[in-house]
Amino acid sequence: MKRHLDLLVVFLFFSVSIMAQNEDTKVVLITLDGLRWQELFTGVDALLVTNTDFVNDTTSLKEEFWREDAKKRREVLFPFLWSYGATNGQLHGNRTLGSKMNLSNNLWFSYPGYNEILSGFADDSRITSNDKVPNPNKTVLEITNRSAKYRGKVAAFGSWDVFPYIVNEARSGVPVNAGFDLAEGNDLTEREKFLNQLQPKVPSPWATVRLDAFTHYYAVEYMKKNHPELMYIAYGETDDFAHDGDYSAYLHAAHNTDALLAELWKLTQSDPFYKDNTLFLITTDHGRGTQPLETWKGHGASVAGAGAVWLIAYGKGVTAKGEVSKSEQWFSNQVAPTILKALQIAGDEEQMQGKPLVLD
Template identity: 50%
Template sequence: MKNKYPLFCLFLLGIIVTSQAQSHKTENIFLITLDGMRWQEVFAGIDPLLLNDTTVLADPSELTNLFWAKDKAGRREKLMPFLWNVFKKEGQIYGNRAYGNLVDNANKLWFSYPGYNEVLSGFADDERITSNDKINNPNVTFLEYLNQRDEYKGKVRAFGSWDVFPYIINAERSGIPVNAGFTTATNPSETEKLIARLQSEIRGPWGEVRLDPFTHHFALETIKDEKPSIVYIAYGETDDWAHGGNYEQYILAARQTDQYIQELWEYIQRDAKYADKTTMIITTDHGRGVDASSWTGHGARIPEAGQIWMAVIGPDTQAQGEMKKKGQWQSAMLARTIFTLLGLEYPDESAAPEIKEMIN
């Protein structure tokens, strides 16, 4: 039987599509990663096994005074108070395996370049991304796809402490400005000149990773001056202090990064471009296994080093706090989720599906 009302049906479909497009309030995305930050500390705070390990801490008194509490909820709030006061009340936090809320890498290599490729491109590529070498990423990231669109062209910025990020994002092909490693700002302001000078004078312990304060403040100044719509910030100290077996600095770096995230979110809420129009997502590139004795490492040789976590806050995400729903999520799902939050279709069919729970 022929449809007697074809024009009405098309009209109704148009209303539905328009309504769905208007329902998305997100116009800006801030993606933040903490390199190698364990889910164990995120959900339980400072680790008692490591706190009492004299090979890790000769004197645990400072960390005890700052971060110890009798229960896990108290310890995690002392370690990451912004996450556990603001995200818990207004956003969503995934990855507490005590509830069967599982977040994992899709890749099976469990180290940085494969992890970042997965987060940014939407899928694992264990055949081609097999090292941390400075090789341009053959995959197109969601950042590059957005930078190709007229409404976001020139409004995508990336910052990282690790000097491999220009290759992970493929700055050469994508045209995205990437301030990473020991680079400085182009056409710097007076503040950025000071940051660059301090970066050259304050030498961290690593040759390929700068200290996170420089990454953070370069990012913050660019956000204030240029008002980019899509911002990616990759903090790196948690991973490097962990590799060095320095649990005290690992913990202090996590606490500092939580403060940086707070500073960013509070600025977002004060600025007319960003307030009530910005979604912030936080995650990590890989885990560090489940055994406290091997917390300094990761990669396929460390059992369960693909166990990770993530959090989200924004105008299109229902406030559910700590997610206790049983299920399996992956960091590969974030790329398509970000496009959906922006009201867009992801252009790569091979990318993982969106995280429906993050989208009203």
């Protein structure tokens, strides 16, 4: 009889432990490289969609994405974000309504932007280029991975091949699959094996950035198999198509990413490990220009408006407020401390300039 009671106690202990783990908040951080707030909040740009310098077939593009009403334009471009996100979450950064989010760094390009998002502060004296230099700063990924509770439960996937350096994979111990990396390990799923075969056979338009579909589906397979509690996914196509001056491809990349976000949400809601316990934070590393019109292709300190960014939040702990129309000023350096707060990790906030965002 005592043996049965002992077994029952052990069973209850492990059951409570598993339930407690499943109730802990999980975080999925997502970035869309260089996506302008203008397209997110007002849809296709009226001046760019008819400009033959940036669009080969203006008629087809207008039929697909142009609507006279700005709210309908944004809904056709980002159907998931403006249906689920606007109904169940928060969208910050529509500057026409007084909601502002900015970079605190003064450089306004990718590595400084990602450092700020991930480390919680700008480092304009040391992060001054997009070179493949290991990040001297600890990111929220590294901080989380070094905590006893979350060790081995953090991962990052990115389309740009600089992310192993931004995350400082060697020092942090956070696994990073980025650029043209393949899935590794002895327990690869059939889909991972297929992606490994397919990726080298599909040319990317860029030497340092793979197509986002590979980043996405490598990440999805990893989430299904390993259940990381902090997951970072960095999509890159929007920025690179913009640099190419191809507004049509930029819009299609944004539209396709919206569908990938819908897939990720569906995945988390169909998996008991993530269901109803996952916070999604979505933002960008920098903005783009608007005037002169051709500056939409670029960014950097000399490009007016390139420091204007945005943030979307939904999931656990987020009060449904939809598109925020009140006057506010948020910064990208607040993302990392928000993640630490959600994961209940203390002790490293002092390195961060930003304060946690109030999402409830």
